[in-house]
Amino acid sequence: VKKHPQRCSSVHIGHVPRNRRSFSAEYALLPFILGALILGVVHPSLQPFFGTMLLSYGAVILSFVGAVHWGWVIAGGASGKMVHRHLLWSVVPALIGWLTLTLPFGIGAAIQAVLFLIAWRIDLAWYPERDDLRFFRTLRTHLSFVVVGSLMTGIVVQFLT
Numbered sequence: 001v002k003k004h005p006q007r008c009s010s011v012h013i014g015h016v017p018r019n020r021r022s023f024s025a026e027y028a029l030l031p032f033i034l035g036a037l038i039l040g041v042v043h044p045s046l047q048p049f050f051g052t053m054l055l056s057y058g059a060v061i062l063s064f065v066g067a068v069h070w071g072w073v074i075a076g077g078a079s080g081k082m083v084h085r086h087l088l089w090s091v092v093p094a095l096i097g098w099l100t101l102t103l104p105f106g107i108g109a110a111i112q113a114v115l116f117l118i119a120w121r122i123d124l125a126w127y128p129e130r131d132d133l134r135f136f137r138t139l140r141t142h143l144s145f146v147v148v149g150s151l152m153t154g155i156v157v158q159f160l161t
Helices: 023-028 030-041 044-074 081-101 105-126 131-160
Strands: none
Touching: 023 030, 023 131, 030 044, 030 131, 044 105, 044 131, 081 105, 081 131, 105 131
């Protein structure tokens, strides 16, 4: 694998077979999907525990979403004033996600859902539309909407029970 220090494409995601690229990402959605569903079937006395689990996982994934920006800078994908923007943004999702853990489930989940949408929009705006990033942009879109849907489902389910 030839390395290009000025381009993030040196990661060469294109060498990973298409059917395996989203494998880990799809499994990473399970705690969101199952967490929302479990909230609907457990006794109401257990909902705070499972709500906290769902929020905690959301905070972890928000940390990862931010860290991707840090990695983009390290890999040489950003230049000029975008370096500072990526580095600053790289910690924001983790900090806000962490703070949501101190809130009641419905409020914390709503804030996380909005933050996932903001992060998705920033990713689409800040990462260039290049062929080597097409997969990332598409996957990021699909994952974001499943996560937001799961968090919102959890809110509705908890409200209705």
